Amino acid sequence: MSRDSRLVLAGIIVSLISVIMGSVLLSQSAETLDKVAEHFDVEATSIWNPPIPDYEIPGYEGDVQANIAVGVASTFLVFAATLLVGRGLSRRIRAGAGETSALTEG
Amino acid sequence: MHIPDGFLDFTVCAVTYAGTILFWALSLRKVKASLTDRQIPLMATLTAMFFAAQMMNYPIIGGTTAHLLGGPAVALTLGPYAGMISMTIILVIQALFFGDGGVTTLGANVWNMGVVGVFVPYAVCLASVKLWKSSRALLAGAFAGAFLGDLLAAIFAGLELGLSTIFPYAAPVAVAAMGIHHSVIGVGEGIVTAGVLKVLLKSRPDLLQYSSLTQNLIQQGGSR
16 A cells, blocks of 8 residues: 555544544534624524535434434545545646647647 | 624625635636646545544533634645635535535635635744744744634634624624634644644655645755
8 A cells, every 4th residue: 555545544544533523522512603693693594405404414313323424424525526626627737738738749 | 613694794795705716716726737646635635634623523611612624734734725725625515515604605714714714824834934944933833823824714704794784793892702712723723733744744744845835844854
């Protein structure tokens, strides 16, 4: 296994530990902004219905295993999305470089 | 710090979207010109790591909780432009899939956490390294930059809330409320950011070459 692959593996392990800790031990969220809004009596008005509101599958609220599953799946989603965006941007460089090279050579 | 829909009025949403779109355009152009194939898995790993880290809420003051943002560590490792793209991916997925932050307020959230929370730490760390040219300066700059980045991001969030006609209080009240709590969060972010850099400096200094601020330091053999 290459050093880069080991780094990715280590990052995924750290991510999974974070998800488990965030679902089991450190799941209680009372963010400053929520407290400030509560104090000022302002309520959020959603214009978009997210499929998994507050990281909990509807009907499985408070279920630690379901929350871990959501956390793991969404972490891989972020990983995959970043890979796709990165490869998309990187591909454009190569395509552009190829075009430039072809034009220069032509 | 994720501002939901309904907290900001149209003007604040439009202004913050405009500022964010400018930085998106700049960052995409810079990343397209510099992103290497080898850098992509590192970028994806760090983005996933800090997305996961945001799920851990630790208690701070006044019965509130906090979580890491991750922007400073990503910025100092990959550079601010790739850092902004990473934070944008996190914030878009959080808003669309989990309702963590709004859609109309996405511009404000990316501005706070993806622009201020990324470029400020980078600028502070760059200044520190340029002044003192040592790995200690890098770590001290990483801590100070992450602290200031989080604090300023919170101050911007408070300012946006205060300027929004939906919030019935003036900007100083919201800025103070957000700033005081997030100064505590900034200390945690600073420790983690400096820790991540210290580990990478020792184990994989080659990866830090992507960030121009550490590139010169590593080339000079700066391990003091």
